[in-house]
Amino acid sequence: MFAFFRLSKMDNNMSDYNYDEIVASSQSPEVQTVFLNYIRMQYLIVYLIVCTLGVTLNSYVIIAGCHVYQKVQNSTPSMWILALAVTHLVFSAFLVLQFLYVWYHFNWHYGAALCKISSYIIYGSMFSTAALLSLWSISSSISSCAEGLCARCSRHGTTLVLLLSSWTFGAVLSSPSLLSRELRYTNLGEECIDDYDLDKQNTTPDGMKNFTAVVLSRFLLGILVPVFMMTISACLARRQSHDQDGSLKRVTCAIKVAYFICWTPLLVLGLLQVTEKNHESFTYGLPAATVLAAAHSVINPVIYLFLGRESRIRIFGPEQSP
Known part of the structure; x- marks a missing residue:
């Protein structure tokens, strides 16, 4: 997955490393084999669980949400939850x-x-999720400040525009993957990895700049900007003393916390690669951060189904009886 993007050793130039090159620093072939098998089994188990439960649970959330939404046309939170489930x-x-x-x-x-x-x-999923959570927070705080000033259909129309904007945001910001991702023959075989070295013979300053720009934008727009926007929105909503449904508030808070817990380690490690000179420090950190980020797609539907169980009706339709 994305843990296999080029690990960078920084000196005067940026030298690219494949995963087999990282493991090659081990003292013996036996240690290399054991370590690779350990990492491989870790990925296989987590990916199998995420693929199975992610597709099943998110499909369930979408089907259940659409079924209820057809009966109850005034649940704005359900639109955001359905958008997250689709993502x-x-x-x-x-x-x-x-x-x-x-x-x-x-x-x-x-x-x-x-x-x-x-x-x-x-x-694209990461950036879209960050945008969805940020715009959801902003729209909630604004609607609490201006409740009654706009029609319900207008709120839904605005929400739809925000949802489409979030997906567009994710599609645009993830475009560097289309440019840098490539196949490369290594000791492990034909790998699918990121390569920011524009000159195949010698690393260029442009390659270094591109790598730095990508990891920095992922950290800023994936973590720092969403944190700032959600904090400001929470402060505005609190000043208005708006009585939001307590259970819905717990669900939305859990969704936001889960996003940052799952994605922050991977994005921070990616940012550290710009300055970290010892690539061996990422040998264990990147695989663990990668599987944690992948697990995020399963955590959200679990939150909907368990934490929001007592108030599922308020999440998917406030006027629907249990």
């Missing part, structure tokens, strides 16, 4: 390619196009 369903479905990639011992057999698209979908 995570797409993520879980494309994660099957990463599962097969690991299954075949990190050999990619599906062509350069799917190599690029698989990474594009992964980061």
